[in-house]
Amino acid sequence: MENAKKIRQRPADPAAQMAFSWEAHRGTRWPDFINAPSNAAARKWLAQTGWPERRLLLWGPEATGKTHLLHDWARRRHGKIITASMIDPARIDNSQLWAIDQLEQGFDPVALLHFINAAREGGRIILFASRVPPSTLPTSLPDLSSRLRAMTAIEVRPAEDDLRVKLVIQWLAMRQICIAQDVATWLVHRLPRTNAALMATVARLDTASLESKRALTRAFITEILPELSQVDGEELPVS
Incomplete structure:
Protein backbone atom coordinates (compact mmCIF):
# COMPACT_ATOMS: atom_id res chain seq x y z
CA MET A 1 0.00 0.00 0.00
CA GLU A 2 1.34 3.41 -0.90
CA ASN A 3 1.45 6.04 1.83
CA ALA A 4 1.50 9.72 0.98
CA LYS A 5 4.27 11.81 2.46
CA LYS A 6 3.25 14.79 4.53
CA ILE A 7 5.22 17.82 3.42
CA ARG A 8 6.24 20.09 6.23
CA GLN A 9 9.31 21.72 7.67
CA ARG A 10 11.95 19.07 8.25
CA PRO A 11 12.93 18.64 11.91
CA ALA A 12 16.43 18.36 13.25
CA ASP A 13 17.74 14.79 12.97
CA PRO A 14 18.21 13.25 16.43
CA ALA A 15 19.97 10.29 14.83
CA ALA A 16 22.94 12.50 14.05
CA GLN A 17 25.62 13.23 16.63
CA MET A 18 24.67 16.25 18.70
CA ALA A 19 26.69 19.30 19.67
CA PHE A 20 27.10 19.01 23.40
CA SER A 21 27.61 21.62 26.10
CA TRP A 22 28.49 21.54 29.77
CA GLU A 23 24.82 21.96 30.62
CA ALA A 24 22.58 18.90 30.76
CA HIS A 25 20.42 18.44 27.65
CA ARG A 26 17.23 17.89 29.61
CA GLY A 27 14.98 19.33 26.89
CA THR A 28 16.33 17.34 23.95
CA ARG A 29 13.63 15.29 22.22
CA TRP A 30 14.67 11.79 21.27
CA PRO A 31 12.61 9.07 19.59
CA ASP A 32 11.61 6.07 21.66
CA PHE A 33 14.52 3.68 22.17
CA ILE A 34 13.88 0.31 20.56
CA ASN A 35 14.79 -2.62 22.79
CA ALA A 36 16.52 -5.58 21.14
CA VAL A 156 26.33 -2.62 22.22
CA ARG A 157 26.27 -4.95 19.25
CA PRO A 158 25.17 -4.17 15.68
CA ALA A 159 21.42 -4.27 15.20
CA GLU A 160 19.56 -7.42 14.20
CA ASP A 161 17.49 -7.42 11.00
CA ASP A 162 14.21 -6.90 12.88
CA LEU A 163 15.67 -3.91 14.70
CA ARG A 164 17.10 -2.45 11.50
CA VAL A 165 13.64 -2.55 9.90
CA LYS A 166 12.12 -0.80 12.91
CA LEU A 167 14.88 1.82 12.82
CA VAL A 168 14.28 2.64 9.16
CA ILE A 169 10.56 3.06 9.82
CA GLN A 170 11.25 5.20 12.90
CA TRP A 171 13.90 7.40 11.30
CA LEU A 172 11.70 8.07 8.28
CA ALA A 173 8.71 8.79 10.52
CA MET A 174 10.82 11.38 12.35
CA ARG A 175 11.12 13.11 8.97
CA GLN A 176 7.35 12.83 8.39
CA ILE A 177 7.81 10.10 5.78
CA CYS A 178 5.75 6.91 5.76
CA ILE A 179 7.04 3.57 4.52
CA ALA A 180 5.20 0.26 4.57
CA GLN A 181 6.79 -2.42 6.73
CA ASP A 182 7.14 -4.88 3.85
CA VAL A 183 8.92 -2.21 1.81
CA ALA A 184 11.21 -1.37 4.74
CA THR A 185 12.03 -5.08 5.15
CA TRP A 186 12.75 -5.40 1.43
CA LEU A 187 15.03 -2.35 1.62
CA VAL A 188 16.94 -3.41 4.74
CA HIS A 189 17.75 -6.84 3.31
CA ARG A 190 19.50 -5.15 0.38
CA LEU A 191 21.70 -2.78 2.36
CA PRO A 192 25.00 -3.25 4.18
CA ARG A 193 24.47 -4.55 7.70
CA THR A 194 25.36 -1.33 9.51
CA ASN A 195 23.21 1.36 11.04
CA ALA A 196 25.46 3.95 9.42
CA ALA A 197 24.39 2.62 6.01
CA LEU A 198 20.75 2.81 7.10
CA MET A 199 21.18 6.43 8.19
CA ALA A 200 22.80 7.36 4.87
CA THR A 201 20.01 5.64 2.96
CA VAL A 202 17.30 7.36 5.00
CA ALA A 203 18.90 10.73 4.20
CA ARG A 204 18.87 9.94 0.48
CA LEU A 205 15.25 8.79 0.59
CA ASP A 206 14.27 11.89 2.55
CA THR A 207 15.79 14.23 -0.02
CA ALA A 208 14.29 12.39 -2.98
CA SER A 209 10.84 12.07 -1.41
CA LEU A 210 10.82 15.73 -0.41
CA GLU A 211 11.71 16.83 -3.93
CA SER A 212 9.35 14.51 -5.80
CA LYS A 213 6.50 14.31 -3.26
CA ARG A 214 6.17 10.61 -4.08
CA ALA A 215 5.49 7.73 -1.70
CA LEU A 216 8.30 5.30 -0.87
CA THR A 217 7.34 2.30 -2.97
CA ARG A 218 9.81 -0.35 -4.15
CA ALA A 219 9.72 1.11 -7.65
CA PHE A 220 10.48 4.64 -6.45
CA ILE A 221 13.23 3.47 -4.08
CA THR A 222 14.86 1.55 -6.92
CA GLU A 223 14.85 4.76 -8.97
CA ILE A 224 16.61 6.56 -6.11
CA LEU A 225 18.96 3.66 -5.38
CA PRO A 226 19.42 1.87 -8.72
CA GLU A 227 22.17 -0.28 -7.22
CA LEU A 228 19.49 -2.17 -5.30
CA SER A 229 18.15 -3.71 -8.51
CA GLN A 230 21.49 -5.04 -9.71
CA VAL A 231 21.42 -8.30 -7.79
CA ASP A 232 18.09 -9.11 -6.17
CA GLY A 233 18.26 -10.23 -2.54
CA GLU A 234 21.98 -9.53 -1.98
CA GLU A 235 23.52 -6.94 0.28
CA LEU A 236 24.76 -4.13 -1.89
CA PRO A 237 26.75 -1.03 -0.99
CA VAL A 238 25.07 2.35 -0.67
CA SER A 239 27.27 5.29 -1.58
Whole structure:
Protein backbone atom coordinates (compact mmCIF):
# COMPACT_ATOMS: atom_id res chain seq x y z
CA MET A 1 0.00 0.00 0.00
CA GLU A 2 1.34 3.41 -0.90
CA ASN A 3 1.45 6.04 1.83
CA ALA A 4 1.50 9.72 0.98
CA LYS A 5 4.27 11.81 2.46
CA LYS A 6 3.25 14.79 4.53
CA ILE A 7 5.22 17.82 3.42
CA ARG A 8 6.24 20.09 6.23
CA GLN A 9 9.31 21.72 7.67
CA ARG A 10 11.95 19.07 8.25
CA PRO A 11 12.93 18.64 11.91
CA ALA A 12 16.43 18.36 13.25
CA ASP A 13 17.74 14.79 12.97
CA PRO A 14 18.21 13.25 16.43
CA ALA A 15 19.97 10.29 14.83
CA ALA A 16 22.94 12.50 14.05
CA GLN A 17 25.62 13.23 16.63
CA MET A 18 24.67 16.25 18.70
CA ALA A 19 26.69 19.30 19.67
CA PHE A 20 27.10 19.01 23.40
CA SER A 21 27.61 21.62 26.10
CA TRP A 22 28.49 21.54 29.77
CA GLU A 23 24.82 21.96 30.62
CA ALA A 24 22.58 18.90 30.76
CA HIS A 25 20.42 18.44 27.65
CA ARG A 26 17.23 17.89 29.61
CA GLY A 27 14.98 19.33 26.89
CA THR A 28 16.33 17.34 23.95
CA ARG A 29 13.63 15.29 22.22
CA TRP A 30 14.67 11.79 21.27
CA PRO A 31 12.61 9.07 19.59
CA ASP A 32 11.61 6.07 21.66
CA PHE A 33 14.52 3.68 22.17
CA ILE A 34 13.88 0.31 20.56
CA ASN A 35 14.79 -2.62 22.79
CA ALA A 36 16.52 -5.58 21.14
CA PRO A 37 18.89 -8.43 22.06
CA SER A 38 21.82 -6.42 20.65
CA ASN A 39 21.38 -3.72 23.32
CA ALA A 40 19.98 -5.89 26.13
CA ALA A 41 23.24 -6.07 28.11
CA ALA A 42 23.65 -2.29 28.04
CA ARG A 43 20.06 -1.72 29.16
CA LYS A 44 20.49 -4.20 32.02
CA TRP A 45 23.62 -2.46 33.31
CA LEU A 46 22.09 1.01 32.99
CA ALA A 47 19.13 -0.10 35.08
CA GLN A 48 21.47 -1.12 37.89
CA THR A 49 23.23 0.91 40.54
CA GLY A 50 26.52 0.24 42.23
CA TRP A 51 28.76 -0.13 39.17
CA PRO A 52 32.33 -1.22 40.01
CA GLU A 53 34.31 1.92 40.86
CA ARG A 54 31.12 3.84 39.93
CA ARG A 55 32.16 3.78 36.27
CA LEU A 56 30.72 2.11 33.20
CA LEU A 57 31.62 2.28 29.51
CA LEU A 58 29.31 1.45 26.61
CA TRP A 59 31.12 0.62 23.40
CA GLY A 60 30.17 -0.54 19.93
CA PRO A 61 30.11 0.49 16.26
CA GLU A 62 28.72 3.76 14.99
CA ALA A 63 24.95 4.26 15.22
CA THR A 64 24.17 1.37 17.54
CA GLY A 65 22.36 3.51 20.11
CA LYS A 66 25.15 4.32 22.57
CA THR A 67 24.54 8.07 22.54
CA HIS A 68 20.80 7.52 22.81
CA LEU A 69 21.27 5.28 25.86
CA LEU A 70 23.75 7.70 27.40
CA HIS A 71 21.40 10.68 27.01
CA ASP A 72 18.42 8.76 28.31
CA TRP A 73 20.36 7.61 31.39
CA ALA A 74 21.60 11.15 32.09
CA ARG A 75 18.16 12.72 31.65
CA ARG A 76 16.46 10.27 33.95
CA ARG A 77 19.10 10.74 36.64
CA HIS A 78 19.70 14.47 36.10
CA GLY A 79 23.32 14.03 35.08
CA LYS A 80 25.65 16.27 33.11
CA ILE A 81 26.37 15.37 29.47
CA ILE A 82 29.64 16.30 27.76
CA THR A 83 31.98 14.97 25.10
CA ALA A 84 35.37 13.57 26.07
CA SER A 85 37.21 16.41 24.32
CA MET A 86 35.52 18.91 26.65
CA ILE A 87 36.77 17.40 29.90
CA ASP A 88 38.33 20.10 32.05
CA PRO A 89 38.95 19.37 35.75
CA ALA A 90 38.82 23.09 36.49
CA ARG A 91 35.18 23.13 35.42
CA ILE A 92 33.99 20.12 37.39
CA ASP A 93 31.10 21.07 39.62
CA ASN A 94 29.33 19.11 42.32
CA SER A 95 27.13 17.11 39.96
CA GLN A 96 27.09 13.50 41.10
CA LEU A 97 26.44 11.91 37.71
CA TRP A 98 28.34 12.49 34.48
CA ALA A 99 27.73 11.13 30.99
CA ILE A 100 30.75 11.42 28.68
CA ASP A 101 30.34 10.61 24.99
CA GLN A 102 32.70 10.14 22.03
CA LEU A 103 35.66 8.89 24.05
CA GLU A 104 37.25 7.45 20.90
CA GLN A 105 37.37 10.87 19.22
CA GLY A 106 40.10 12.14 21.50
CA PHE A 107 40.67 13.60 24.94
CA ASP A 108 43.31 15.28 27.05
CA PRO A 109 44.80 12.30 28.93
CA VAL A 110 45.92 14.39 31.90
CA ALA A 111 42.52 16.04 32.16
CA LEU A 112 40.73 12.68 31.91
CA LEU A 113 42.95 11.14 34.59
CA HIS A 114 42.31 14.07 36.95
CA PHE A 115 38.59 13.89 36.15
CA ILE A 116 38.40 10.19 36.99
CA ASN A 117 40.44 10.67 40.18
CA ALA A 118 38.32 13.61 41.32
CA ALA A 119 35.13 11.69 40.57
CA ARG A 120 36.40 8.74 42.58
CA GLU A 121 37.28 10.93 45.55
CA GLY A 122 33.92 12.67 45.36
CA GLY A 123 31.90 9.48 44.99
CA ARG A 124 30.64 10.57 41.57
CA ILE A 125 29.24 8.21 38.94
CA ILE A 126 30.48 8.31 35.32
CA LEU A 127 29.00 6.74 32.22
CA PHE A 128 31.24 6.72 29.15
CA ALA A 129 30.43 5.87 25.52
CA SER A 130 32.93 4.95 22.84
CA ARG A 131 33.10 3.23 19.47
CA VAL A 132 36.03 1.14 20.68
CA PRO A 133 36.67 -0.85 23.88
CA PRO A 134 38.71 0.87 26.60
CA SER A 135 41.72 -1.40 26.02
CA THR A 136 42.27 0.19 22.59
CA LEU A 137 41.98 3.83 23.65
CA PRO A 138 45.36 5.50 23.12
CA THR A 139 47.09 7.07 26.10
CA SER A 140 50.70 7.48 27.17
CA LEU A 141 49.80 7.69 30.87
CA PRO A 142 50.14 4.31 32.60
CA ASP A 143 47.79 5.34 35.43
CA LEU A 144 45.09 6.37 32.98
CA SER A 145 45.59 3.24 30.90
CA SER A 146 45.13 1.03 33.96
CA ARG A 147 41.96 2.87 34.97
CA LEU A 148 40.49 2.56 31.49
CA ARG A 149 41.33 -1.14 31.23
CA ALA A 150 39.85 -1.83 34.66
CA MET A 151 36.57 -0.14 33.78
CA THR A 152 33.49 -2.30 33.26
CA ALA A 153 32.87 -2.22 29.50
CA ILE A 154 29.60 -3.38 27.92
CA GLU A 155 29.31 -3.93 24.18
CA VAL A 156 26.33 -2.62 22.22
CA ARG A 157 26.27 -4.95 19.25
CA PRO A 158 25.17 -4.17 15.68
CA ALA A 159 21.42 -4.27 15.20
CA GLU A 160 19.56 -7.42 14.20
CA ASP A 161 17.49 -7.42 11.00
CA ASP A 162 14.21 -6.90 12.88
CA LEU A 163 15.67 -3.91 14.70
CA ARG A 164 17.10 -2.45 11.50
CA VAL A 165 13.64 -2.55 9.90
CA LYS A 166 12.12 -0.80 12.91
CA LEU A 167 14.88 1.82 12.82
CA VAL A 168 14.28 2.64 9.16
CA ILE A 169 10.56 3.06 9.82
CA GLN A 170 11.25 5.20 12.90
CA TRP A 171 13.90 7.40 11.30
CA LEU A 172 11.70 8.07 8.28
CA ALA A 173 8.71 8.79 10.52
CA MET A 174 10.82 11.38 12.35
CA ARG A 175 11.12 13.11 8.97
CA GLN A 176 7.35 12.83 8.39
CA ILE A 177 7.81 10.10 5.78
CA CYS A 178 5.75 6.91 5.76
CA ILE A 179 7.04 3.57 4.52
CA ALA A 180 5.20 0.26 4.57
CA GLN A 181 6.79 -2.42 6.73
CA ASP A 182 7.14 -4.88 3.85
CA VAL A 183 8.92 -2.21 1.81
CA ALA A 184 11.21 -1.37 4.74
CA THR A 185 12.03 -5.08 5.15
CA TRP A 186 12.75 -5.40 1.43
CA LEU A 187 15.03 -2.35 1.62
CA VAL A 188 16.94 -3.41 4.74
CA HIS A 189 17.75 -6.84 3.31
CA ARG A 190 19.50 -5.15 0.38
CA LEU A 191 21.70 -2.78 2.36
CA PRO A 192 25.00 -3.25 4.18
CA ARG A 193 24.47 -4.55 7.70
CA THR A 194 25.36 -1.33 9.51
CA ASN A 195 23.21 1.36 11.04
CA ALA A 196 25.46 3.95 9.42
CA ALA A 197 24.39 2.62 6.01
CA LEU A 198 20.75 2.81 7.10
CA MET A 199 21.18 6.43 8.19
CA ALA A 200 22.80 7.36 4.87
CA THR A 201 20.01 5.64 2.96
CA VAL A 202 17.30 7.36 5.00
CA ALA A 203 18.90 10.73 4.20
CA ARG A 204 18.87 9.94 0.48
CA LEU A 205 15.25 8.79 0.59
CA ASP A 206 14.27 11.89 2.55
CA THR A 207 15.79 14.23 -0.02
CA ALA A 208 14.29 12.39 -2.98
CA SER A 209 10.84 12.07 -1.41
CA LEU A 210 10.82 15.73 -0.41
CA GLU A 211 11.71 16.83 -3.93
CA SER A 212 9.35 14.51 -5.80
CA LYS A 213 6.50 14.31 -3.26
CA ARG A 214 6.17 10.61 -4.08
CA ALA A 215 5.49 7.73 -1.70
CA LEU A 216 8.30 5.30 -0.87
CA THR A 217 7.34 2.30 -2.97
CA ARG A 218 9.81 -0.35 -4.15
CA ALA A 219 9.72 1.11 -7.65
CA PHE A 220 10.48 4.64 -6.45
CA ILE A 221 13.23 3.47 -4.08
CA THR A 222 14.86 1.55 -6.92
CA GLU A 223 14.85 4.76 -8.97
CA ILE A 224 16.61 6.56 -6.11
CA LEU A 225 18.96 3.66 -5.38
CA PRO A 226 19.42 1.87 -8.72
CA GLU A 227 22.17 -0.28 -7.22
CA LEU A 228 19.49 -2.17 -5.30
CA SER A 229 18.15 -3.71 -8.51
CA GLN A 230 21.49 -5.04 -9.71
CA VAL A 231 21.42 -8.30 -7.79
CA ASP A 232 18.09 -9.11 -6.17
CA GLY A 233 18.26 -10.23 -2.54
CA GLU A 234 21.98 -9.53 -1.98
CA GLU A 235 23.52 -6.94 0.28
CA LEU A 236 24.76 -4.13 -1.89
CA PRO A 237 26.75 -1.03 -0.99
CA VAL A 238 25.07 2.35 -0.67
CA SER A 239 27.27 5.29 -1.58
